[in-house]
Amino acid sequence: MAAHFVALRFRLLLGTLQQSPWAIVALIMSVLGGLSLLGGTALAAIAVRALAPELGAALAVLGGAALVVVLTAIAVLVGTSDPLAPERFSLLPLRARQLRAGLLAAQVLEPWSVVAALALALWLIVWSTSPVALVAAVLALPIGVATVLLLARAGADLLARQLASKRARDAMAILLLLVILTAAFGIQLFASGLSGLADLAGAIGTAVSVLAWTPLGAAFDLPRAAADGAWLEAAAKLAIAIATIAIAWWGWGRLLGERLTNPIVLRGGGRVREGRVLDRMLPATPAGAIAARSIRYRRRDVRHLMNVIATLMIPVIIGGVHLAGLVRVEVDGAGIPADGLALLPLLMAIVAAAIVQIDVAYDNSAFAWHLLTGVRGSADRAGRLLGISIVYLPALVVTAVLATWASGRWELLPGSIGASVGTFLLVAGALLWLGALLPGDAPAPGANPLGRGSSGGVQSLAGLALTLPVLGTIGAPAIGLAIAAIWIPWLGWLSLAVGLVVGALGAWFGIRVGGATLDRRGPEVLAHVSKER
Amino acid sequence: MTHPTPPDAQHVPPALHLERLAKRFGPKVAVDGLTLTVPQGSMLGLVGPNGAGKTTTLSMATGLLRPDHGAAAVLGHDVWRDPAAAKARMGVLPDGVHLFDRLTGAELLRYNGLLRSLPEEEVARRSASLLEALGLADTGGTLVADYSAGMRKKIALASALIHAPRLLVLDEPFEAVDPVSGEAIRAILRDFVASGGTVVLSSHVMELVESLCDRVAVVADGRLIATGTLDEVRAGASLQERFVQMVGQQAQGGESLAWLRTS
Incomplete structure (x- = not known):
């Protein structure tokens, strides 16, 4: 009996591997992740044994x-x-005793x-x-x-x-x-x-x-x-x-x-309010509808809600730790003064924009309705960008104000806003385009939000590979000017101006080029994001 | 069932024309050079055994799945060369596809209406009457995620109807739908065809196809093995009998399952 369960477990694994070459890459990444965890444990054990054996116990x-x-x-x-899941065996003539042994055997592996x-x-x-x-x-x-x-x-x-x-x-x-x-x-x-x-x-x-x-x-x-x-x-x-x-x-x-x-049946949620305000606020166009849906999903879909919370937590945690004076943030060996806090929203902007690449993957096969209605790729890209911007841009500005206040130097505010808003739109634009080529993975609707695919899948590494050079080149002026403003405050205003221009360029690129790419590759994107994992 | 006088094939393009459509997934050929013409004003039942390639064919005909070969045209507009024109004239109920189910029914209809660039007031008017006609009017505030399977089918059908298309492509429209709603859907479809619209629907229930459709296409192993008016295809027998004759060599039952007999 136990052998059956173990064999079943491995067949399921083999099945996912045969479905997509990306699954094999993902498996290799997890093995490397596991090995690095074990390596860390071994190093820690050796260090404790050699340096502080009394702590071991x-x-x-x-x-x-x-x-x-x-x-x-x-x-x-x-x-x-x-x-x-035990429920899946409830139609078989199995006793709990047999099931327990089998599941334990499968779990050990x-x-x-x-x-x-x-x-x-x-x-x-x-x-x-x-x-x-x-x-x-x-x-x-x-x-x-x-x-x-x-x-x-x-x-x-x-x-x-x-x-x-x-x-x-x-x-x-x-x-x-x-x-x-x-x-x-x-x-x-x-x-x-x-x-x-x-x-x-x-x-x-x-x-x-x-x-x-x-x-x-x-x-x-x-x-x-x-x-x-x-x-x-x-x-x-x-x-x-x-x-x-x-x-x-x-x-x-x-x-x-x-x-x-008595199988556990997953139950649904309660009633929701149909937000008329949102519909009135946004234009009654395809892009406006997509933006409204995007905003509703941030609140109603736990997978999106978790991304929002994680992004909002970043400045809270880092800022809190920094303010408490417990950690000194260091760059090139030199401690950044508290002024550096004014750049916190920049970090948040990069994290918030990173999710744009896999936004379609969260839709899963529901993306088919965008294809069926014949909505243009540029409207799809513009709507998603608008929705995400309405959620994050106010958060970025508020964070910039709070972080500048915490740093005690109000003259850093324009640079803080310019660098973060500009970078957000720039990275989001680049990833809108990349997302039409490599849409990445996301947990299926209703599935475990921290489960398979919650890290965006292997393709999201390509997002990182694109983000860094974009930040280092096109994004550099706004960011560099914002940093320089710590010493020469009036450069902050320049950073704001440059940031807005670069951000507008990024958004334009994502909507135009990304939209054209999506028009061309719509069915392929659908095939990728609706694949069972 | 009668339908309006057949349009002159010379001047009026067919509602749906599939030309040697083909698709393979790895080693498996799902659709193998399928050609089918659906004249305007007809209601065509697409039938075939499980795995015959019905859903794959409909996906290629509606712009969801790129064919390896062949072409599909809606009212003369090529689905793959001029998707905007073809999709504007076509309403689709896909099978096995998620809905944007964190919206309520009314929000979902508004979403689909606006994606098709309809005026806002028109969307509101149409979605109210669609919800009423399909018995979903009292579900305000409930997310589509919390709908039953039949209700989801109905809201998806409403989404396919909101832009008043001239061709409806419905994959298993009656699956999991209760008898009362099923009758409402039939009435909607009959009325739609009577006013000059065209319906292509797939189903496994032969009696339903016989009672509703005036044309039938039988698909097996990715090929079209029969098509024509209902009477031409069933050739004097019932559609069920003809269908089993055409595709059902394996449906013999009999001795191989002798062990299943309880006494």
């Missing part, structure tokens, strides 16, 4: 518990589009399970301080791996039913996004704040000793307890760890049994 507990939480979150998000198990194994390096610790660590390794995999899976399946409504799923996705963003910057904060580690060590020590008595951490504290010779403590923690695994195993079986007879 605490980091093992923290890392193990974090792994459980992260894998649970991944399993929750993957769950909505899981090809091996999931790439992220393998990476987690290997990462735990690499942490053995830390325990090479004493033979007892090493032996205990080797013996505890399978317990740790089982804890991570089973707790994550049982936890995710426990949440699955609560997350069946569209609203709950959307909220969960946004929450997770915020956690990931905060964590990403938190790690940076932590890394650059290492000087204050001594104070932190005490607090972390307390947290770890509590965590080590919970199901999340007990399995990962066994080697330390054994190495310390605290056999009673080790035995107690072993009991906690084994009980955790047993309860997760039993509870997971119960959950699966329930899902076989």
Whole structure:
């Protein structure tokens, strides 16, 4: 039975690979990503072993518990589009017991399970301080791996039913996004704040000793307890760890049994307000209609909403960290004074414009209606640009005002606005054109918004490859003048003027050239974005 | 079913003309040199077994899928050389295609109407009467994503009708639609043809094609194997019988499934 599930898992993978050469490239990228994660873990383990072996035990507990939480979150998000969802087996004469064994076997071979198990194994390096610790660590390794995999899976399946409504799923996705963003910057904060580690060590020590008595951490504290010779403590923690695994195993079986007879049905959302204001504000033309739809989608479609939130979070997080004085942003070894804050909206502009390339990919096969109605490519491009600009340009200006205020130098405002608005329109224009050639990938409508394709797919790397040289050449004057304005303030006004001209040029290029490209390649774009992934 | 006097083929272009259309996906030939002419004022039923190439053919005829060879023309306008003219005259209900489903039904109709450059007041008037006729008038505020399968079919059909096309190409228009709405759709289509419009619809239900269409085209393995008026194609038998005769060698049932008999 287990062999069937494993074979099924690999057939599904092979199927996606045969569909498109891009899928193979994506697989190679994920393998490289996994390898780099493992490489990072190995380096960290070696560094801790060599430089601060006394930290190894605490980091093992923290890392193990974090792994459980992260894998649970991944399993929750993957769950909505899981090809091996328990419901799919509910018409087969299968018992929950058989299903549990089969799903576990298939899960052990999931790439992220393998990476987690290997990462735990690499942490053995830390325990090479004493033979007892090493032996205990080797013996505890399978317990740790089982804890991570089973707790994550049982936890995710426990949440699955609560997350069946569209609203709950959307909220969960946004929450997770915020956690990931905060964590990403938190790690940076932590890394650059290492000087204050001594104070932190005490607090972390307390947290770890509590965590080590919970199901999340007990399995990962066994080697330390054994190495310390605290056999009673080790035995107690072993009991906690084994009980955790047993309860997760039993509870997971119960959950699966329930899902076989009472499948989780994804529920829809509530009613929406039909925004007449938006329709009155925008012209009743094809481009106006596309812009209105684009704006409605930013609010109503969680995939778009997450992009908006992520973009708006960037200045908040970086600005906050910078203002708190915790991180010094450095360029070429020299610290930028707080004046540099005035350039924050520029970063936001580049991120906001990056999504333009894969905007059609989010439409998926609904893009067929643009082809059927015969709407011109230039109207399509203009409408999308208008909609996205109405969402982001005010945000850019507000961010510019706030960032300039925070920097304490109002004379930097024109440059800040000029560089960011100009760059936004320039990059968006270039990507409007590129998007008609390489439309990229996006999660399907209604699918897990952080799932497959949420990074834009491999083709979005081409977007980056185009963005950087465009910024470095055509975009350089406006950006350079805005930076120079820190020392020579009146150059900011020049930056504003240049930015508006360059932005207008970029928009014109995207609409005209991008539109003509889309007219030519419409059916090919449709074929790419509507492909099942 | 009667239809208006056949137009003079010399002067009036056919509503839809497909000329040796061909498409292959990798090693599989989906459509293999298919030629079909649909005269104006007719209602043609496109039938064929699963995988015969119906949807692929209709996609190539409507500008969604570029053919490897061949041409398609709507009322004399080439779909691939002059798409704007052809698409302006054609309304399409595609099968298996997402809708912009984070809009409400009324918003979706407005969207399609404006994409076709109709005046705003006209769009509002038409979409109100379409929602009424298809029984969707009381769904205001509900996203199309939360519609049932049948309701989605109806709102997609309304989107295909909003610009008052002269040719309708409908892929499985009655699938998942309840009997009452189905009757409403039939009445709309009959009225549309009676006023000189042309309908091409695909279906698997032979009785439906027999009761609704005056012309039939049978497709199998990407080729057209029969076409003509309903009576010419069914040749005295029922359409179901003729269809099985023409394409259904495998539909024997019989001994190979003997194990399925319960006693």
